[in-house]
Amino acid sequence: MKTFLSIVLTLASVASLARAQNSNCIWIPDVGTGTVTLLGMDGTVRGVFAVGGAPRGAAVDAAGNAWISRLTERGVVRIAADGSRIDTFTAGITSKTCAIDRDGNVWITNQSLDLITKMTPAGIVLGDFPTGDGPRVVAIDRNNDVWLTCKFSGEVLKYDSLGNPYFRTQVGLGPRGIAIAEDGTAWVANLDSSTVSHLSAAGILLGDYPVPASPGGIAVDRRGNIWIASGLADVVTILRPDGTVLRSILTMPLGGHGALNVAPDGDGNMWVVCKLSSTVLKFNLDGRLERRTDLNTLSRPEPFGDLTGALRAKFANPSDDEDGDGLTNEIELGQGTNPFLAIDPSVREGLVRRPEPGTIRALRVSRRSGLHHDQRSAVRNRNQRDSNSAQRAEPQVGRPLQLPRIPPRSRNAANHHAHCAGDARVSDRHPQPHDCDDPGVHPRCRGAGGPWARDHERDHDRRTLRTG
Numbered sequence: 001m002k003t004f005l006s007i008v009l010t011l012a013s014v015a016s017l018a019r020a021q022n023s024n025c026i027w028i029p030d031v032g033t034g035t036v037t038l039l040g041m042d043g044t045v046r047g048v049f050a051v052g053g054a055p056r057g058a059a060v061d062a063a064g065n066a067w068i069s070r071l072t073e074r075g076v077v078r079i080a081a082d083g084s085r086i087d088t089f090t091a092g093i094t095s096k097t098c099a100i101d102r103d104g105n106v107w108i109t110n111q112s113l114d115l116i117t118k119m120t121p122a123g124i125v126l127g128d129f130p131t132g133d134g135p136r137v138v139a140i141d142r143n144n145d146v147w148l149t150c151k152f153s154g155e156v157l158k159y160d161s162l163g164n165p166y167f168r169t170q171v172g173l174g175p176r177g178i179a180i181a182e183d184g185t186a187w188v189a190n191l192d193s194s195t196v197s198h199l200s201a202a203g204i205l206l207g208d209y210p211v212p213a214s215p216g217g218i219a220v221d222r223r224g225n226i227w228i229a230s231g232l233a234d235v236v237t238i239l240r241p242d243g244t245v246l247r248s249i250l251t252m253p254l255g256g257h258g259a260l261n262v263a264p265d266g267d268g269n270m271w272v273v274c275k276l277s278s279t280v281l282k283f284n285l286d287g288r289l290e291r292r293t294d295l296n297t298l299s300r301p302e303p304f305g306d307l308t309g310a311l312r313a314k315f316a317n318p319s320d321d322e323d324g325d326g327l328t329n330e331i332e333l334g335q336g337t338n339p340f341l342a343i344d345p346s347v348r349e350g351l352v353r354r355p356e357p358g359t360i361r362a363l364r365v366s367r368r369s370g371l372h373h374d375q376r377s378a379v380r381n382r383n384q385r386d387s388n389s390a391q392r393a394e395p396q397v398g399r400p401l402q403l404p405r406i407p408p409r410s411r412n413a414a415n416h417h418a419h420c421a422g423d424a425r426v427s428d429r430h431p432q433p434h435d436c437d438d439p440g441v442h443p444r445c446r447g448a449g450g451p452w453a454r455d456h457e458r459d460h461d462r463r464t465l466r467t468g
């Protein structure tokens with residue numbers, strides 16, 4: 001009996017380890033080639049998978065599968081962790097991003113229809129919910145609520161897990177990336193106004209902060225600092241939680257051009273995808289470059305979302321122990337051990353019982369609160385931040401937001417780029433699938449400050465709808 005039990009436990013740990021190793025990686029969709037590249041944490045390519053349809057959004061579920069949303073094809077794609085299987089589910093259209101909630105459901109933006117779709121892991125659509133104009137990037141918070149940026153209407157919306165809206169708040173121009181912070185607030189990158197907005201959990205605007213031109217990707221690191229990738233300026237800015245600049249990193253000297261998305265990994269490192277140079281940069285929390293990977297076979301990687309699963313593990317599944325090493329995802333992400341890599345049991349014993357100076361910090365559990373030291377510190381810090389946020393937010397309550405209005409659309413939108421007539425996504429002028437977010441493709445749209453770009457992209461979406 002004992003032997004049988006030990007065999008079962010061994011098999012379980014092997015399965016857990018296999019899953020963990022497959023989870024501990026980063027997925028890079030590429031619009032230009034219609035592929036998704038799987039990178040190990042050392043930057044080596046583990047696989048390249050053809051999915052078609054200008055893939056843009058990526059999310060990773062608890063089993064290590066990648067979910068990919070596509071801009072120019074109906075349906076999202078699920079790729080098995082080892083690449084052995086690719087499934088397509090009928091949900092989502094002209095979709096930029098997707099995210100996975102606590103129950104494993106997938107939330108998918110539908111830009112052309114101004115909807116967000118909730119789909120079960122088995123591919124059953126549970127509902128389509130109205131959004132603002134141009135739903136773009138979706139994120140799940142610790143309450144299993146769903147946050148969404150809407151690029152054309154300049155809004156952020158939040159829904160409960162059933163799709164009921166809590167609020168819609170006007171932020172800057174062209175909001176794209178959105179990142180949830182530890183304290184439940186959200187940070188939003190406004191591409192067209194080159195600002196970052198900070199919102200309370202209730203949707204109150206806490207602050208707007210200028211950043212270098214064309215901020216698209218945004219993520220909050222383990223220390224609570226906010227990383228923003230500004231594509232036109234080729235700068236990664238790190239803000240402190242109070243919105244002051246901690247560090248600016250020029251990406252061009254590091255070989256990265258067109259910095260777009262930022263995503264944390266299980267170790268707490270921050271990955272920046274640069275679409276114009278097809279380069280992936282890995283930084284440590286101090287902003288030092290750890291690794292650069294040149295993906296020369298790609299032509300336009302511009303992903304959004306939780307490329308490693310670390311955000312899902314942190315916010316949607318904090319109390320799970322995905323690698324089976326006895327430490328929850330939340331504890332591991334908080335202290336810097338990896339929730340996708342099982343640590344050796346003897347090391348774990350040392351962590352809990354025999355803290356060694358200079359090693360990974362011990363988990364000192366309070367008998368009174370039942371929380372370990374990091375959790376108690378986090379609670380104290382969160383209470384302090386809530387207090388500060390409430391003080392900062394107070395003057396904003398009941399007052400109109402002092403933000404520039406979004407210009408009305410051009411009446412000539414349908415005709416303003418005659419060279420894109422026909423198949424808007426691929427033309428003589430633009431041999432690759434494209435949209436107007438790309439400053440290199442449509443400098444005139446970008447230079448015009450937004451309205452042309454919005455019209456143009458919407459026109460693309462209409463054409464996509466007709467032809468897709």
Ligand SMILES: [Ca+2]
Pocket residue numbers: 320321322323324325326327328329332338339
């Ligand atoms: Ca664990």
Ligand SMILES: [Ca+2]
Pocket residue numbers: 323325327332337338339340341342343
């Ligand atoms: Ca671990």
